[in-house]
Amino acid sequence: MRVTEGELELEVPGEQTDGIEESVFYNPRQELNRDLTIATLRAYREREDRAETYLDAMTASGIRGVRAAADGWDVTCCDVNEDAVELARANLARNDCESRATVEHRNVNALMHEQVFDVIDLDPYGTPMPFADAAFANCRDLVCVTATDTAPLCGAHFNSGVRSYSAVPRNTDYHAEMGVRILLSALARSAARFDVGVEPVLTHATSHYVRTYLELEHKATAADAAIDTLGHISHCEDCLYREHEFGLHADPIEECPHCGGNRMLTAGPVWLGSVCDSEFVAAVRDEVPDAFGTAEKARDLCTTLETELDEPTHYDQHKLCRNWGLPANAMDEFLTDLRDAGYAASRAHYGGTTFKTDASVGEIREATAASLE
Ligand SMILES: [Zn+2]
Numbered sequence: 001m002r003v004t005e006g007e008l009e010l011e012v013p014g015e016q017t018d019g020i021e022e023s024v025f026y027n028p029r030q031e032l033n034r035d036l037t038i039a040t041l042r043a044y045r046e047r048e049d050r051a052e053t054y055l056d057a058m059t060a061s062g063i064r065g066v067r068a069a070a071d072g073w074d075v076t077c078c079d080v081n082e083d084a085v086e087l088a089r090a091n092l093a094r095n096d097c098e099s100r101a102t103v104e105h106r107n108v109n110a111l112m113h114e115q116v117f118d119v120i121d122l123d124p125y126g127t128p129m130p131f132a133d134a135a136f137a138n139c140r141d142l143v144c145v146t147a148t149d150t151a152p153l154c155g156a157h158f159n160s161g162v163r164s165y166s167a168v169p170r171n172t173d174y175h176a177e178m179g180v181r182i183l184l185s186a187l188a189r190s191a192a193r194f195d196v197g198v199e200p201v202l203t204h205a206t207s208h209y210v211r212t213y214l215e216l217e218h219k220a221t222a223a224d225a226a227i228d229t230l231g232h233i234s235h236c237e238d239c240l241y242r243e244h245e246f247g248l249h250a251d252p253i254e255e256c257p258h259c260g261g262n263r264m265l266t267a268g269p270v271w272l273g274s275v276c277d278s279e280f281v282a283a284v285r286d287e288v289p290d291a292f293g294t295a296e297k298a299r300d301l302c303t304t305l306e307t308e309l310d311e312p313t314h315y316d317q318h319k320l321c322r323n324w325g326l327p328a329n330a331m332d333e334f335l336t337d338l339r340d341a342g343y344a345a346s347r348a349h350y351g352g353t354t355f356k357t358d359a360s361v362g363e364i365r366e367a368t369a370a371s372l373e
Pocket of ligand 1: 236256259
């Protein structure tokens with residue numbers, strides 16, 4: 001079957017069927033992820049002009065590698081699967097990219113330990129953690145990570161999440177963001193082992209995956225700063241109150257300070273810092289051309305990410321209103337009520353009715369209730 005993406009044509013095995021969760025070689029639902037990858041690589045080259053080499057660590061059909069090579073990167077495509085390696089070679093040749101790309105048929109952890117890359121892209125099936133250490137050990141500038149195991153990340157598959165991420169994820173009403181912050185925490189701790197500090201310059205949770213781009217700083221103090229960004233979130237299952245505290249020690253709250261209930265959850269260590277660099281996200285949006293299949297979606301996502309507040313959790317207006325037994329309001333009006341009451345408020349990219357604010361759950365209700373009655 002032929003597919004066209006980013007104005008390039010690739011051959012991938014099998015029929016493209018709607019609703020297929022994952023294809024080993026080509027997942028059409030990841031087109032947005034790949035379009036944003038190319039736009040991010042373009043924006044990153046403006047920021048760090050010595051970045052030249054890009055490792056597509058789990059290349060499968062080679063699509064990401066082909067797209068990066070066509071964009072001028074010095075690409076290495078790696079896969080342990082022999083069929084994938086052959087397919088990647090054929091797709092590079094089809095797009096006249098052989099001269100700019102090397103294909104490696106081997107264990108990518110071994111490759112990452114032996115060779116230095118400016119940018120490493122991890123897009124494995126399931127958790128990326130088995131590849132994180134090798135990626136951070138030698139990568140120079142940027143590590144890009146996709147995690148598709150959202151159930152473990154958000155605490156829905158609790159034991160699996162604990163095993164993969166050495167943290168306690170909790171299933172809350174902001175589950176996708178729990179996944180983002182559990183993943184970033186585990187990656188920051190992995191990088192710190194090599195005296196490397198991470199700064200997430202772009203992160204998004206979209207349908208069934210989390211994607212993040214981490215700029216690296218090779219300095220022990222930068223690694224310390226990243227570790228200092230970790231902490232814990234306490235969450236009340238009854239009234240949706242939440243608070244966070246920095247530090248690797250958890251200090252669980254027994255009783256909810258808002259409703260007095262005892263159904264408190266503690267999650268962590270999670271990443272409590274910002275997950276995007278607004279200026280960089282704006283630059284990425286400007287690098288999305290009309291020709292990309294998901295151009296409009298990609299730009300809209302960047303616009304929301306650019307203005308999203310740095311608060312570590314978001315709320316869903318509909319879930320709050322259901323909890324309060326009140327009808328929901330239009331989002332713009334709801335956010336205006338919060339701002340009029342003196343709070344910061346922004347939309348969040350996690351869903352159409354999600355938002356961020358520095359107001360507590362009690363303050364939100366007080367600020368918005370008059371318009372909800
Ligand atoms: Zn409560």
